[in-house]
Each structure stands twice: as structure tokens, then as C-alpha cells.
Amino acid sequence: MEELLSFLFKRIKEQKAYSREDFTEEQKEIFEMVSNFAKEEIFPKRKELSRINKELTFEVLKKASDLGLAKAEIPEEYDGLGLSKATAAIIAEGLSKGSCESICVTFFAHTGIGTLPILYYGTEEQKKKYLPKLGNLEILSSYALTEPQAGSDVSSIKTEAKKDENFYVLNGQKQFITNAGWADLFILFAKTSKKDISAFIIERGTEGLSVGQEEEKMGIKGSSTCSVILENCKVPKENLLSEEGKGMEIALNILNVGRFKLGAATMGGSKSCFDFALEYALQRKQFGLPIAFFEPIRFKIAQCASFIFSADSIVYRTADLFENVKGKDLEKYAVEASICKIFGSETLGKVADHSIQILGGYGFSEEYLPAQVYKDTRIDRIYEGTNEINRLVIYAYILRDSLLEKIPLRNFAKNFERIENLKFESWEEKFLEISRNLIIYLFERAIVKYGQDLRQEGILGEILSDLVIYQYSSSSAYLRYLKSKRKEHLLATQIFLFEFFKEVSSKVPIVIPLIFEEYEIEKEEKKIFNLIYSLKPIYNYSKLIKNFTDMIYHNKKYFLD
Incomplete structure (x- = not known):
């Protein structure tokens, strides 16, 4: 493991x-x-x-x-x-x-x-x-957790389950439940005491269970989404999942698996949408030239391809982490799962948006694929935990594991001063080693200042999480290149590292006054800004974009698989 x-x-x-x-x-x-x-x-x-x-x-x-x-x-x-x-x-x-x-x-x-x-x-x-x-899909299942007043905060659910001899009697309401209108089975969560949440298997047709009308949604209109109402719903005690009080563990750990799978689905969707826009850009001519050859379009094509390549790299890296892991151990890779969910959904959102822009007026027409993708994919940043909550998962887990000394954050932060003395085999390796140590150092100093209260520092926490997301994504892309030795994989990685550099350059200056005392700021800024400057890409960005997109245009599709 x-x-x-x-x-x-x-x-x-x-x-x-x-x-x-x-x-x-x-x-x-x-x-x-x-x-x-x-x-x-x-x-x-x-x-x-x-x-x-x-x-x-x-x-x-x-x-x-x-x-x-x-x-x-x-x-x-x-x-x-x-x-x-x-x-x-x-x-x-x-x-x-x-x-x-x-x-x-x-x-x-x-x-x-x-x-x-x-x-x-x-x-x-x-x-x-x-x-x-x-x-065998003889029956269809549904997962009923969300309630009208309880979305991201699972602990605030109101549905109750009271034991009555050989049954549990459930009362409450679930909201926005996928598959609810068609499901034969519900994995449903309810409170069995003021503090304890438990999970139940409830079959359709159980007395006291009813399903509301289909929701009028912005996208994914072909899926069933309804409320589930429980009125003195009697569930046999043998339909309790695991044991009383295990509901929170079940809910959160199953979501970890769901998040990485959502990353896989959105990554695949990105490739299809990308290919559609690429085909259009190569065929559509303006001013006597296919629009694919204008620099702003080249930039969009290259950026989308590099993000998809990184999304692909993290999905399968994370899949391997989850191999042979189950139960409570699923929590071990919660950070990586959340990264897959965030990065995959935001990559598909970016690809859909760029695709519409490439198609121009046609992109705004629902006769064309990007418009449908744009509407459907918006939900990806909301369900399975909003992306804001998943960013909280990232910095909250790193905070917790550091305080519990499950990860050697403090020991590694001490090496920050020595990073400039290390030898590197490539600019890419240098970039990723310096960024890795910088992130560890910033996290450690943030925890020193705020301790447990770091969970309440949303702006700081989200920035730190974004740096972690880019570190995982870019390192996964680079490791994949080291394995394949394909030139196009190196170009995709380099372009993505440009994006990472922009992220570091724009966000670290915001972080510094949030985690250092006033008397430390000047000294820390000098040290950190020198390191950021050393990350400066050594390649001609325009030439990199042109070389990469020329290879894409030659293949006429996303060809990095």
C-alpha cells in the first residue's frame, strides 16, 4: 500500500x-x-x-x-x-x-x-x-444521502431511524436523489441517535417509502432525479448496513471511490468534446485559413490537450492506489480522490467552454455537441461533494494527518532551505522538486500559525489545495512521460507546467501575508520569490504551443493515449 x-x-x-x-x-x-x-x-x-x-x-x-x-x-x-x-x-x-x-x-x-x-x-x-x-442490472440502485437542508454537511441530516423490535422506523425526506424515480433499491442514511448516522438498504415498495416528482434540471435531463419521502417507513433490522453509527464512515468512504470514478468519466468526456471542437477548427475557414492555425485557437487547443493529459495521468495513478483497498482504508487516499474529482470536472468545464468559443455561434446552438456538454457537465462540480468541499477535504486531511504525525510535514519543511543545493536532471524535475518543497513549507507554516483553526481559513486553505492539485497533476504527467518517452507527452507536460507556474506566481504572493508575521514577511518574500523566479520556464511558449498543436493537427484528434 x-x-x-x-x-x-x-x-x-x-x-x-x-x-x-x-x-x-x-x-x-x-x-x-x-x-x-x-x-x-x-x-x-x-x-x-x-x-x-x-x-x-x-x-x-x-x-x-x-x-x-x-x-x-x-x-x-x-x-x-x-x-x-x-x-x-x-x-x-x-x-x-x-x-x-x-x-x-x-x-x-x-x-x-x-x-x-x-x-x-x-x-x-x-x-x-x-x-x-x-x-446483472436486474434491479437498479440509488444512493440517498442529501436532504433539503443537508448537502455538504452530512452530519446535519434530519431523517431519523428508531428501532422498534425487528424493524427500524424511518421518517424524513431526501432531496436530489439520482435514479430515485427508477430505482428498485435505496442505500439510505438516517440518524439512529442524536450523533450517530446509520445506513440502510431499502427496497422499493417498502411501506412508508414514496418518491416525488422528477426535478426540472438545467442539464442531465435524461437521468432521474427525485426526492424520497419516508413516513413511518418500516425497514427490517437485517437491512441495516454494517452496524449502527457506521453511516458517516460508509457515506464518506464510498464518496471517495465515486469521486475518482467521476474523474475518469469527466476525463473521457473531455476527450470526446475536444475532438469535436478540433474537427471543427480544422475545417472552419476564416480569412482564407482554418481557424485552428490562429494563435488564440492554438492556445485553447494546446491548453485543453495538456489538461486532459494530466487528468488522464491522475485518474489511473489514483485507480492503482485504491486497488485492494476497502472499508475504512478508503479514507487513506481521500486527498487524491478529491483531486481527481476537482481536476476532472474543471477540465471538462474548461474544454466545453473553449469548445463553444471555438465553434462561435454554432457552439451556442444545441444542435452541436459542446452546448449539451456545457449544460450537462455543470453538475460535475456540485455532486459527489461540491468542489469547494473537496478542496476543504484536501487541506483538512493534510492538517489532520500532520497534527497526528501521520505525515512528516515538519521534518520535510526543515529541508526547505537546502532545496537550492540539490542537483536536477531536467528543468521539469527541478520545477516539481522546488514546487513540492515550497508547498510543504507553506503548509507547515500555515499549521504553525493557525493549528486546528486552519480549517476555518477558507481563502488560505483553497489556495494551498490548488497548489496541491497542480503538484499531483503535473507530477503524474511528468512521471507518465518518463515511462513513455513520447515527445508529445513531454510537450503536454511542459505546457501544463506553464499553467502551474502561473498558479504559483499569482497565488503564493497572496498566501505569504496570511501565514507569516509582519516582521517575517520581507525576509520570507525574498526567499520565496527567489525560488519562484527559479521556476521560470526556460522554453519559448509560443513555439511550444505551435509544435504541440502541429502534432495534434497532424493526427486530427486527441492522440496522447
């Missing part, structure tokens, strides 16, 4: 990162099979699937089930395939090739947060009863 936050506490040359270059032949075949299924069965029907159409949705889901896609992570003893987390991410990426987020939302809510709680926390009887049916 990989050490906690090894991407921060190991030198780049000592780090390991699984990537798609490590795929087995079987995984490559699965990716091709799922991608072809998405292109043939989902893409042609994406407009019909992007509005409520239960019959067509279930028809497509049945075909996916026939390929074994819903049982990938379920062990063989429960009629599953027992495939790896990386393969689950491959399936998520492949299905996104259909460019229909509605059906992906339905499928992933079922196979992920709707199934994994039973797999990781269910009794043997519960697993035998439900997992084979879930894996």
Missing part, C-alpha cells in the same frame, strides 16, 4: 505512478470494446437519452449489462467479474465516449455509490441477496 501523500513526501525520481502505458492486453481490449459500444449504442441516441426516456435508457443499460459492465467490480463469488479499479476507470472513460452524461450518471450512480456500500460493508447474506441482481 502506497504511503500517505507520497507525491508530496517523495522525490520525483522515487515516486511511482501507474498509467495507461501499464494496461494489460485484456484492459486494452475492454477499453476498445466499451468505447465501441458507447459510439455505436449511445452516441447515435444521445439526444433521445438526454431527456427522460426510461424505456430507451433501460434498453441501453441492458445491453451494457449483457457485456458485463455493471458487474466489473463485483467479486466472482457473487456472479461478478472481480476486475481491478483501473479497469473500472477504463469502463467509466469508455462509456463517456457516447457523449451522453445522462446515461452515464444513471449507470455510475448504480454501479458505484449504489452498489459499493453493499460490497464493502454488507453482511454475507446481504451480498448474496443483492450483488448478483445489481451486477
Whole structure:
């Protein structure tokens, strides 16, 4: 099992990162099979699937089930395939090739947060009863946590479960529940005491459970989203998941897996949207030239491709971290999971926005793919924990693990003064080593000043989290290049490091007066600004963009896989 936050506490040359270059032949075949299924069965029907159409949705889901896609992570003893987390991410990426987020939302809510709680926390009887049916999509599952007054703050849920002999009697309401209108099964959370939250498996048709009307949504209109009402709903005691009071652990740890999978799906969606915009840019002529060859468009194409490359790199690196990890141990990689969710969703948002701009007036028309992607992907930054909450997860976990001495933050911060004496084999390595040590130093000084109260320093915390996100993303991209030795991978990494440099240059000056005392600021600014200056890219940015986009234009698609 990989050490906690090894991407921060190991030198780049000592780090390991699984990537798609490590795929087995079987995984490559699965990716091709799922991608072809998405292109043939989902893409042609994406407009019909992007509005409520239960019959067509279930028809497509049945075909996916026939390929074994819903049982990938379920062990063989429960009629599953027992495939790896990386393969689950491959399936998520492949299905996104259909460019229909509605059906992906339905499928992933079922196979992920709707199934994994039973797999990781269910009794043997519960697993035998439900997992084979879930894996074969005989029944559809839903995950009911959010309430009208309780979104990001899980502890504030009001739904109650009171024990009554052989039953629990539940009362309350859940809000914005994916799959609720179609689900046969609900993984639902309720308070069993003032402090304790517990999880339950509730079957549709249970007396006292009812489902509200479909929500009128901005995007993902083809998925079912409803409220769930519980009025003296009697749930058999054997449908309690794990034990009383385990609900918070179940909720948060299952979300960790869901977040990294969302990263995979949004990364795959980014590639499809990118290819659509690229094809248009190469065909559309203005002033006698394809618009792809104008510098502002080159910049958008290069930036999108470099972000997608980094998103791909972190998704499969994180998938490998989660391999053979379950239960409470899922929390160990909460930071990396949150990074996948944030970076993947914001990358797809960026790609969709740039794609609309590249298409101009056509981009604003819903006849074209980017407009639909733009509306559908907006939810990605909200569910599975808002991106603001996920940034809080990053700095709160680093704070907690530092105070508990689970990570050697203080010891490593002492090495900050010596970073300039290290020898590096490349500018990229130098950049990542200096940025890594700078982030550790800033975090350590922030904790020295604020202690536990750092959780309340939202502006500072978000900036520190953004630096961590860029460190993980850029180091993953660079490690992937070291493995592949492909020139295009190096160019993508270098362009992304330009983005990282802009992030450091603009945000670290804001941080300094927040974490250092007034008498320290001048000295610390000089030291830190000298280091930031040493990160200055050594390449001609315009030439880098041109070389990279020329390679993309030659291939006429995203070609970095």
C-alpha cells in the first residue's frame, strides 16, 4: 500500500505512478470494446437519452449489462467479474465516449455509490441477496444521502431511524436523489441517535417509502432525479448496513471511490468534446485559413490537450492506489480522490467552454455537441461533494494527518532551505522538486500559525489545495512521460507546467501575508520569490504551443493515449 501523500513526501525520481502505458492486453481490449459500444449504442441516441426516456435508457443499460459492465467490480463469488479499479476507470472513460452524461450518471450512480456500500460493508447474506441482481442490472440502485437542508454537511441530516423490535422506523425526506424515480433499491442514511448516522438498504415498495416528482434540471435531463419521502417507513433490522453509527464512515468512504470514478468519466468526456471542437477548427475557414492555425485557437487547443493529459495521468495513478483497498482504508487516499474529482470536472468545464468559443455561434446552438456538454457537465462540480468541499477535504486531511504525525510535514519543511543545493536532471524535475518543497513549507507554516483553526481559513486553505492539485497533476504527467518517452507527452507536460507556474506566481504572493508575521514577511518574500523566479520556464511558449498543436493537427484528434 502506497504511503500517505507520497507525491508530496517523495522525490520525483522515487515516486511511482501507474498509467495507461501499464494496461494489460485484456484492459486494452475492454477499453476498445466499451468505447465501441458507447459510439455505436449511445452516441447515435444521445439526444433521445438526454431527456427522460426510461424505456430507451433501460434498453441501453441492458445491453451494457449483457457485456458485463455493471458487474466489473463485483467479486466472482457473487456472479461478478472481480476486475481491478483501473479497469473500472477504463469502463467509466469508455462509456463517456457516447457523449451522453445522462446515461452515464444513471449507470455510475448504480454501479458505484449504489452498489459499493453493499460490497464493502454488507453482511454475507446481504451480498448474496443483492450483488448478483445489481451486477446483472436486474434491479437498479440509488444512493440517498442529501436532504433539503443537508448537502455538504452530512452530519446535519434530519431523517431519523428508531428501532422498534425487528424493524427500524424511518421518517424524513431526501432531496436530489439520482435514479430515485427508477430505482428498485435505496442505500439510505438516517440518524439512529442524536450523533450517530446509520445506513440502510431499502427496497422499493417498502411501506412508508414514496418518491416525488422528477426535478426540472438545467442539464442531465435524461437521468432521474427525485426526492424520497419516508413516513413511518418500516425497514427490517437485517437491512441495516454494517452496524449502527457506521453511516458517516460508509457515506464518506464510498464518496471517495465515486469521486475518482467521476474523474475518469469527466476525463473521457473531455476527450470526446475536444475532438469535436478540433474537427471543427480544422475545417472552419476564416480569412482564407482554418481557424485552428490562429494563435488564440492554438492556445485553447494546446491548453485543453495538456489538461486532459494530466487528468488522464491522475485518474489511473489514483485507480492503482485504491486497488485492494476497502472499508475504512478508503479514507487513506481521500486527498487524491478529491483531486481527481476537482481536476476532472474543471477540465471538462474548461474544454466545453473553449469548445463553444471555438465553434462561435454554432457552439451556442444545441444542435452541436459542446452546448449539451456545457449544460450537462455543470453538475460535475456540485455532486459527489461540491468542489469547494473537496478542496476543504484536501487541506483538512493534510492538517489532520500532520497534527497526528501521520505525515512528516515538519521534518520535510526543515529541508526547505537546502532545496537550492540539490542537483536536477531536467528543468521539469527541478520545477516539481522546488514546487513540492515550497508547498510543504507553506503548509507547515500555515499549521504553525493557525493549528486546528486552519480549517476555518477558507481563502488560505483553497489556495494551498490548488497548489496541491497542480503538484499531483503535473507530477503524474511528468512521471507518465518518463515511462513513455513520447515527445508529445513531454510537450503536454511542459505546457501544463506553464499553467502551474502561473498558479504559483499569482497565488503564493497572496498566501505569504496570511501565514507569516509582519516582521517575517520581507525576509520570507525574498526567499520565496527567489525560488519562484527559479521556476521560470526556460522554453519559448509560443513555439511550444505551435509544435504541440502541429502534432495534434497532424493526427486530427486527441492522440496522447
